[in-house]
Amino acid sequence: MDYQKIIEAVYAEVKSWENKGQIAQYIPELSNVNPRQLGVHVSTLDGYDVGMGDHHTKFSIQSIAKVLSLTLAYRLRGNELWKRVGVEPSGTPFNSLVQLEHDQGIPRNPMINAGAIVICDILVSHFRNPKKELLAFVREVAQNPDIAFNESVAQSELSVGYRNTALINLMKAFGNIDNDIELVLDLYCYMCSLEMTCQELSRAFLFLANDGIDPITQHQVLSLTRSKRVNAIMQTCGFYDEAGEFSFRVGLPGKSGVGGGIVAVHPEHFSIAVWSPRLNKKGNSYRGMKFLEQFTTQTGLSVF
């Protein structure tokens, strides 16, 4: 497979189309990003590593980080997690409150904000310094000590996180949050503020394409079963109320973030990260979705 050639062709095609959608405005610090940027990077299990455009530019990975915090919590607590968060697609927006009341404070899955907040609560219970431990874990998985939180993005979100505050309060009332609300939201917002490039992201997600084992270091990040389950959750829940559409158009397990990034993995083959800041109505990168749709169409590679 000539990934380089396909990426070049798809890149040129997507660049030639109108760049639709809006940059995330509700986190003030995110609205300052140049919306014209487009980056893509593919890392394959056999060592092929290729990217184009703004693939070396750091951006706010936002909800993509939920996969990494889930991986860490799953490694520490195993199946205990599923008593506090489900594995069903929500069919609702990432920050929706509607199901939580009905489901008695148990979020549908760990990819929506409520579920990721519960995972943060578990990490706060486990570690004395959860931010430091989470960052160390991400650096380990990415094999890169340069990854960091963006302080201004984290503070910006903390200052306006009204919906997340509502979600955590409701869950606390139902007894599904053990720690202080401020501590948990602090970890959640710092986690979302992690900055990475497309290259760093596709590298970091390679273990999910390789049955839980980092193909370069041979380090086991997750067991085979757990790695498959994280992929299953990405496939069914990674795009909120657009998860069906992403499966339909792209056909890979993946995760988006409101910074405009998307990571997708093709088990046994590759990991790919795309970034373009303008979002569609569901909060997923407009061009990112288009790029991945064209990429899996032209390569003929999807999990289906």
Ligand code: GLN
């Ligand atoms: N930090 C964002 C929030 O909680 C993450 C949302 C996202 O990337 N979908 O609203």
